[in-house]
Amino acid sequence: MKKLLLLGLISCFLFTPLFAQGSKETVDEAKEVVIYASVDEENSAKLFKAFEEETGIVVKSVHLSSGPALARIQAEKERAQADVWFGAPSENHITAKSDGLTIPYKSPELDALGLNFKDPEGYWRCIYMNPLCFGINTKALEKAGATMPTSWEDLTKPEYKDLIQAPTPQASGTAKAEVYGLCEIMGEDGAMSYMARLNRNIQTYTSSGTGPSKGVNVGDCAIGIQFTPAFFQFISQGLPVEVVFPSEGIPAEAPAVSILKGAKNVKAAQIFIDWMTGVKGQNALSELSTYFYPVLATAKLAEGMPAFDSLKIIPYDKAYYSENSERIITRWINEVLTSK
Amino acid sequence: MPLFNGVTMNVRELKNNFKSTLLLRKDPVLFGTIILIIISLFLFILFPLAKVCIIAFQKDGKFSFLNFQEAFGFWYYRQAFVNSIVVGLLTAFIGTFIGFLFAYSIIRAKIPGKKFFNIIATIPIVSPPFIGALAIIMLFGRNGFVSSFLLKMSNANIYGFKGLLLAQVITFFPVSYITLRGVLESISPTLEDAAMDLGGNRFTIFMRVTLPLAIPGIASSILVLFVESLADFGNPMILAGSEFPILSVQAFLEITGMYNLGKGSALAFVLLIPSVSAYFIQKYWVSKKQYITITGKPTASSNKIVSNRARNILFAICILIAALVLLIYGSIIYGAFAMSWGNDATLTLKHFKYVFEVGFDSLIDTLIIAGISTPISGILGMLIAFLIVRKKFIGRKFIGVVSMLSFAVPGTVIGIGYILAFNNSPFYLTGTLLILLINFIFRYIPVGIQGGVAVLGQIDPSIEEAAEDLGADSNTTFRRITLPLMVPAFFSGLIYAFVRSMTAISAAIFLVSANWNLMTVQIMSQVESGRIGAASAFSVILVIIILISMLIINTILKLKYHTKSSLLSN
Numbered sequence: 001m002k003k004l005l006l007l008g009l010i011s012c013f014l015f016t017p018l019f020a021q022g023s024k025e026t027v028d029e030a031k032e033v034v035i036y037a038s039v040d041e042e043n044s045a046k047l048f049k050a051f052e053e054e055t056g057i058v059v060k061s062v063h064l065s066s067g068p069a070l071a072r073i074q075a076e077k078e079r080a081q082a083d084v085w086f087g088a089p090s091e092n093h094i095t096a097k098s099d100g101l102t103i104p105y106k107s108p109e110l111d112a113l114g115l116n117f118k119d120p121e122g123y124w125r126c127i128y129m130n131p132l133c134f135g136i137n138t139k140a141l142e143k144a145g146a147t148m149p150t151s152w153e154d155l156t157k158p159e160y161k162d163l164i165q166a167p168t169p170q171a172s173g174t175a176k177a178e179v180y181g182l183c184e185i186m187g188e189d190g191a192m193s194y195m196a197r198l199n200r201n202i203q204t205y206t207s208s209g210t211g212p213s214k215g216v217n218v219g220d221c222a223i224g225i226q227f228t229p230a231f232f233q234f235i236s237q238g239l240p241v242e243v244v245f246p247s248e249g250i251p252a253e254a255p256a257v258s259i260l261k262g263a264k265n266v267k268a269a270q271i272f273i274d275w276m277t278g279v280k281g282q283n284a285l286s287e288l289s290t291y292f293y294p295v296l297a298t299a300k301l302a303e304g305m306p307a308f309d310s311l312k313i314i315p316y317d318k319a320y321y322s323e324n325s326e327r328i329i330t331r332w333i334n335e336v337l338t339s340k
Numbered sequence: 341m342p343l344f345n346g347v348t349m350n351v352r353e354l355k356n357n358f359k360s361t362l363l364l365r366k367d368p369v370l371f372g373t374i375i376l377i378i379i380s381l382f383l384f385i386l387f388p389l390a391k392v393c394i395i396a397f398q399k400d401g402k403f404s405f406l407n408f409q410e411a412f413g414f415w416y417y418r419q420a421f422v423n424s425i426v427v428g429l430l431t432a433f434i435g436t437f438i439g440f441l442f443a444y445s446i447i448r449a450k451i452p453g454k455k456f457f458n459i460i461a462t463i464p465i466v467s468p469p470f471i472g473a474l475a476i477i478m479l480f481g482r483n484g485f486v487s488s489f490l491l492k493m494s495n496a497n498i499y500g501f502k503g504l505l506l507a508q509v510i511t512f513f514p515v516s517y518i519t520l521r522g523v524l525e526s527i528s529p530t531l532e533d534a535a536m537d538l539g540g541n542r543f544t545i546f547m548r549v550t551l552p553l554a555i556p557g558i559a560s561s562i563l564v565l566f567v568e569s570l571a572d573f574g575n576p577m578i579l580a581g582s583e584f585p586i587l588s589v590q591a592f593l594e595i596t597g598m599y600n601l602g603k604g605s606a607l608a609f610v611l612l613i614p615s616v617s618a619y620f621i622q623k624y625w626v627s628k629k630q631y632i633t634i635t636g637k638p639t640a641s642s643n644k645i646v647s648n649r650a651r652n653i654l655f656a657i658c659i660l661i662a663a664l665v666l667l668i669y670g671s672i673i674y675g676a677f678a679m680s681w682g683n684d685a686t687l688t689l690k691h692f693k694y695v696f697e698v699g700f701d702s703l704i705d706t707l708i709i710a711g712i713s714t715p716i717s718g719i720l721g722m723l724i725a726f727l728i729v730r731k732k733f734i735g736r737k738f739i740g741v742v743s744m745l746s747f748a749v750p751g752t753v754i755g756i757g758y759i760l761a762f763n764n765s766p767f768y769l770t771g772t773l774l775i776l777l778i779n780f781i782f783r784y785i786p787v788g789i790q791g792g793v794a795v796l797g798q799i800d801p802s803i804e805e806a807a808e809d810l811g812a813d814s815n816t817t818f819r820r821i822t823l824p825l826m827v828p829a830f831f832s833g834l835i836y837a838f839v840r841s842m843t844a845i846s847a848a849i850f851l852v853s854a855n856w857n858l859m860t861v862q863i864m865s866q867v868e869s870g871r872i873g874a875a876s877a878f879s880v881i882l883v884i885i886i887l888i889s890m891l892i893i894n895t896i897l898k899l900k901y902h903t904k905s906s907l908l909s910n
Contacts, residue, residue, distance in 0.1 A: 034854045040869040041862065045698055060854030063865045067596030068849055074601070075759035081771040081853060095599065139683075140483060144494070162482070162495050168582040170590075171597030203482070204499035204581035207593065214870035218682035219483035230870055239683055326598065333416045337582055 030268035032058040036073065038066045038087035039255065040210065043229075046288040051275055057268050065208065066092050066173055073101050073260060080262030083269040086127070086276075089173045090256040091318050093124035102258040105270055109277045116315075117254060117295045126254040127276050128285055128292035131311050132178055134244040135213060135231035140222040149223065151247045152182070156197040164201050165212040166225040169329050173253065174209030174227055176325065179332060180316045181251025192331055196339035216241060227253055232291035232305060249312040254295065369815050370731070377724060378735055381742045384782045388757030389749060395760075396605035407606035411594075417607060420585035424570055425614060427501070427586065431508040432566035438509065438661060439516025439561060440554070445654040447524040448532075448550070449646040452655070460662040461514040463669045465836070466886040468843045468860050469574025470867050471879045473507045475668045476579065478675065478872075480506075483682055485671065500584040507575040510668060512568055516561040518836070522791060523557030524550075526798050542647055556797055560790050567615045571750045573846050578867075587611050592752045592846070601756065608753040616745070675876035691877035699878060702857040707885065709773065709856065710841035713780035717841075718834035720781065721788020722826055726818055728789070729796040730804065740789075747786035751846025754783065759850055771853040779847055784837040792826055799825050831897060835890055842886055 037044040041063045048059040064072060066088030073085060073096065085096065096102045097119065104122040117126035134149060141148070146159040155164060167175035182191035203221050206212055212224030217234060224231075234241040257276060259269045275281045282299035285292045293308045294301070301307065321328070399406040411417050442461060445451045464472060479486045480498045487496035527550070535545045576586035587607060595604035646654075679686040727733075728740045746754065758779055762769035769775040799822070807817045823830070845860045852861050859882050866875035 041698065041865045042694075042869070042871065042874075062852055062854050062857060063861070064849070065596070065865075065868060067593075067599070070599060071596050071601065071756065072759065072850055074599075075756060075850075076763050076770060078764050079768065079770070081763075162497055168593075170582065171593040203497060205583070206581075207577050207589065207597075208868040210869045214867070214872060215477075217680070217870050218478060218481075218872065220477055220481040220682075237680065239680060326600075329598070330414070333414075333582075337416075 030055075030057055030265065030271050032060060033084060033265045033268035033272050034082045035059055035061040035084045035086050035272070036069050036082045036260075037061045037063050038069050038085070043288075043290040043292070044086065046290065047276070047281070047284060050284045050288060051272060051281070054275065054280065055271060057271060059272075061086075067171060070096065074099065077101055077261070080260045080264075082260055083263035083265045084257060084259055084272060086257050087255045089177070089253050090124060090126055091176075091322055092173070093119070093256040093258050094318065094322065096258055097123040101261055103261050103263070103266075105259055105273060107270070107274055109274045113277060113295060114297070124256040124258040125273070125277055126256045126295045127281075128290070129252050129254040129295055129308070130227035130229055130292060131245065131252040131308070131313060132174070132181065132225065132250040133228050133231065134246065135216045135224040135226055135228075135234070136242045136244055137216045137219050137222050137240060138242055139240040140216075140219040143219075144222055146222065148242075149244060149246070152185070152194065153248070154246075155201060155223070156194070158201075160201045160223065162201065162203045163222040164198070164225065165203055165215040165221040165223070166205055167209045167211055168205035168207060169332055171207045172209035172211075175205075176321075176329075177251045177253055177316075178225060179328060180321045181249070181314045183321075183328070184251070184314045184316045185248050188328070188331075192335045195332065195336040199336050199339045228305075229291040232302070233289070235304060236289065236291075245311055247312075249314040251316060252311075252313050367814055373723065374727065374731075374733060374735070374739075377720070377727070377739060380782070381739065384778050385742055385746045388754065388761040389745070391760040392605045392753050392757040393609065395602050396609050398602060407602040408610070411603050411606045412610070416585060417587070417590060420587045420590045420607075421610065423501075423580075423584060424587040424611070427505060427508060427576075428566045428569040428614070430505055431512055431569040432562045434505075435509050435513040435565045435569075436516045436520075436558060436561045438513040439518075440520050440558060441654065442513070442517045442658060442661070443520035443524050444550075445651075445658050447521060448529075449651045449654050451651060451658060457658055457662060460665050461517045462887075462890075463514075463665060463883070464511050465514045465518075466839050466843070466883050466890075467669060467672075468863050468879050468882055469511075469572070469845050470578055470864060471672055471875065472511055472668060473503075473575045473578040474867065474872065474875065475671045475675070476503055476507050476510075478671055478681060479667060486667075499579060499581045503579040504576055504584065504586070507579055508569050508572070510665060511572075511575060512565050515568065515836075516565055519561045519564065519791065519794065520554065520557050523554050523794060523798075526795060527553045542650070557794055560794050563618050563621075564787075564790060566618050567747060570611060570615055571747075571846075573750065573752070588750045588752070591750060595752060595756065605753060605756070608750050611750055612745075615749075616741075672876045672879055675872055676880045678873065681872050681876070691873040692881070694874050695877045695881060699859060699862050702859050702862050703881070703885075705856050706842060706859045706882075709776050709780065709858070710838050713777045713784075713841050714834055714838040716777075717781040717784050717837040718788050718830060721785040721837070722792045722823070722830050724785065725789045725792025725796060725826075726822060729793055730801065730822070731814075743782075743789055744786050746782050747784075751783075751844070751848075752850075754779065755847035755850030758847070770851075771855065773856050776848065776851050776856055776858075779851055780837075780841040780844065783844070783847065784840045787836045787840070788830065788834070792830070795826055796822070827897075831893065835893060838889065838893075839886055842882060 044061065044063070048061060051057070052059055062082070069085060069088060070092050085093070085102070093102070102123050106122040110118055110122055110125055113125055119125065136148065141163070144163055146163060149155050149160065166178065169175035169179045179191065179195070182194060185191070186194055210226060210230055212221065212226045213230035215221035216224040216231070217239065228243060231241055231243045235243070257273055259266065259273065263269055277296070279296065279299065282294040282296040285294050286300040286302040289302060291302055291305065293305070396407055397403055397405070442457060446454050446457055477498055478484060480496060480503065481487065482496055484496060484498070487493045531553070532545055532549055535549045540548070571588055573588040573592055576589045580586045580589060588611060591604045591607035591611065594600050594607055675681045676691055677687050678684065679688045724739055724743055728736060758775060759770055761767065762775055804817050804821055807821045808814070812820065843860055845864060848858050849861055849864070852858050859878060863875050863878045866878060
């Protein structure tokens with residue numbers, strides 16, 4: 001009989017909690033906020049700490065890259081597990097809006113942002129921006145006997161064979177921005193034939209958008225095609241790294257933030273978003289050495305970063321490319337990957 | 341009449357099964373256990389998988405094969421399928437070969453340094469995913485220590501097939517070693533001695549006695565390695581690259597990069613086919629070749645079955661492999677203490693300081709989760725192994741197949757399936773500790789089951805029958821007779837499940853929450869943002885924790901059961 005009792009106990013342990021959990025009510029007080037952060041851990045930890053000190057609201061966060069984050073938010077839409085989605089390119093937030101995963105929020109801070117940096121209905125707003133660049137390990141480049149590249153066209157020269165790492169557009173938002181930007185510069189056909197030539201010099205395509213910086217850091221490759229922050233940080237650490245903006249121009253990312261539908265701590269989420277997109281949060285980007293470009297024109301810029309206006313940024317139509325993304329990436333696999 | 345004969349056979353078998361099932365009523369504990377296990381398997385393995393299947397076989401709300409057609413109408417995904425199978429098979433065979441070599445050298449040839457080799461084989465198992473692959477880049481890549489500094493190669497390229505296979509073999513051969521170690525230990529050496537006394541030469545004895553006796557273990561090992569390699573995505577994610585597509589990675593990218601859950605599930609679903617067939621092949625093959633060697637009679641070895649020359653050669657090979665493992669994992673320790681790996685060799689503690697600032701909570705969470713899920717998973721695994729091998733009842737095969745399934749399914753699919761299944765009425769589990777626990781328990785029971793089945797296959801049922809003749813019920817027999825014999829396999833399973841819970845990533849990434857986070861998820865985010873020092877420091881701490889826990893388990897074992905687990909023993 002003792003065994004039977006034990007068995008019953010085990011089954012209670014296994015099965016009752018399944019039914020016991022009711023859904024929690026929305027909280028009016030702003031005490032804590034649960035955030036899915038697609039900004040890298042070190043930088044978001046710094047920003048969250050500054051926010052906590054400023055407001056006394058406790059931030060609980062999970063770090064997920066934009067892909068897993070969106071997949072997860074979609075799967076959890078019946079019952080949201082977080083209040084805020086922080087980071088990930090604005091295209092993803094457009095998807096989240098059209099899938100009905102987020103709710104709008106308007107405030108003076110939203111009004112202060114430029115039109116490029118927000119959803120007119122207030123579903124999402126950008127928090128910072130980053131231009132694409134070539135991050136160059138000068139020591140590795142020298143060792144390979146290659147010269148400094150200055151343009152996209154330069155990268156196809158034979159001297160860069162197996163020296164370049166870039167992310168794959170199958171997975172990475174960075175690489176998608178790169179492909180779309182090149183389509184704008186060269187036309188879609190031109191971009192495909194360019195990338196097919198470039199493919200001969202690519203050492204490997206990484207799954208993660210920040211993968212190439214790892215290669216550049218340790219000299220596994222000489223050139224990484226990626227957004228700027230990691231490289232600016234390497235430079236500040238005294239590594240032999242330089243940032244090159246190719247002469248044809250570059251696309252830029254502008255990660256955004258949204259409040260999730262079904263959020264329990266809506267009030268705290270709103271306070272967080274106001275802080276992040278307001279003067280204090282925008283200045284914190286530079287003060288805390290995130291090396292992100294602020295989206296608020298009046299905010300400070302960290303040392304060593306050229307003014308954003310001085311860069312030749314190639315804008316692209318996010319709606320068009322979101323719709324055509326699958327077609328373009330299939331083309332990329334068929335025409336670029338097969339090129340030898 | 342052969343057809344008719346076949347039918348009567350099946351009916352008779354069914355009747356027997358039914359009768360045995362009815363007999364179970366007299367044994368309410370056993371009956372209840374079986375029912376409970378079947379319900380749990382339904383709920384925590386089949387239900388989430390069904391949720392994913394529904395999505396894979398659906399397009400715009402209707403039943404359809406379109407996802408599959410789209411996925412495999414594309415040469416790139418067919419290529420990924422072929423690549424996965426090739427790498428999986430090669431990993432399974434090479435890994436098992438090396439694992440057997442290690443096990444044979446240590447158990448049978450009794451080469452010196454047993455403890456050292458045990459530790460070597462333990463390291464890859466207890467290391468978090470990604471980190472071995474990272475070390476391989478640091479050693480054999482363009483600026484790698486071996487390729488560039490030692491061999492003076494100027495354009496080494498480790499990405500693609502070569503690098504991936506190296507990483508997979510190094511990561512998985514220890515799994516094979518541990519399985520085969522247990523098997524070789526349980527083969528009584530008196531059999532080999534007897535063959536020698538009868539005049540057989542050493543090679544003949546190896547081929548005709550030792551090897552055939554080890555076949556069930558070797559088959560399990562090949563199966564496990566094949567399935568593990570197919571489902572693994574840590575190594576291919578870093579080393580394969582887009583030019584050598586691997587199916588598990590492509591399924592993950594389809595879900596997380598293209599936001600196409602349907603097509604991603606379809607790709608993952610196809611991955612199930614080779615995994616499940618591997619299981620059945622093993623089952624059919626191994627069941628025909630099982631030998632009983634633990635008979636309850638005394639055993640002692642004369643220790644002469646390996647010649648001195650053979651012993652020296654085996655020793656040299658083991659040293660070489662050990663050196664490679666040491667090099668790979670030693671470089672991670674270096675990476676954790678170096679200011680900047682590859683650039684600045686100054687020693688520093690700053691990475692550790694960073695880890696304790698950012699990652700202390702997740703460290704505690706990881707320990708709690710692994711600590712709770714491991715013993716439950718281990719006991720459940722042994723119990724299921726016992727039921728599958730020794731008991732007859734309807735649903736026996738079901739339990740065997742389903743419990744293996746969770747192991748064969750890529751973690752990404754399990755993770756997504758768990759969210760789909762347990763974020764809705766009536767099961768609200770997402771964001772809780774429980775969902776992580778359940779996931780780990782059911783994901784890692786197959787390891788215990790495999791070990792248990794292999795050991796049970798070699799224990800003569802007459803020992804148990806004797807106990808039952810003497811009046812013990814099935815519960816007492818299991819506890820007093822069978823379980824003690826299974827203890828080494830049980831603790832291998834236990835430690836392995838613990839290590840896996842500590843290092844799991846692919847499913848866990850969908851299940852961690854703000855309150856319950858895991859160290860591996862943080863290691864991955866460090867690797868992704870290129871902070872190799874921090875990732876290495878995280879990994880070193882994780883490995884130290886695992887090693888300490890294993891020592892504790894071993895000490896308890898020694899004091900209480902006067903036996904040792906097969907990992908990290910003397």
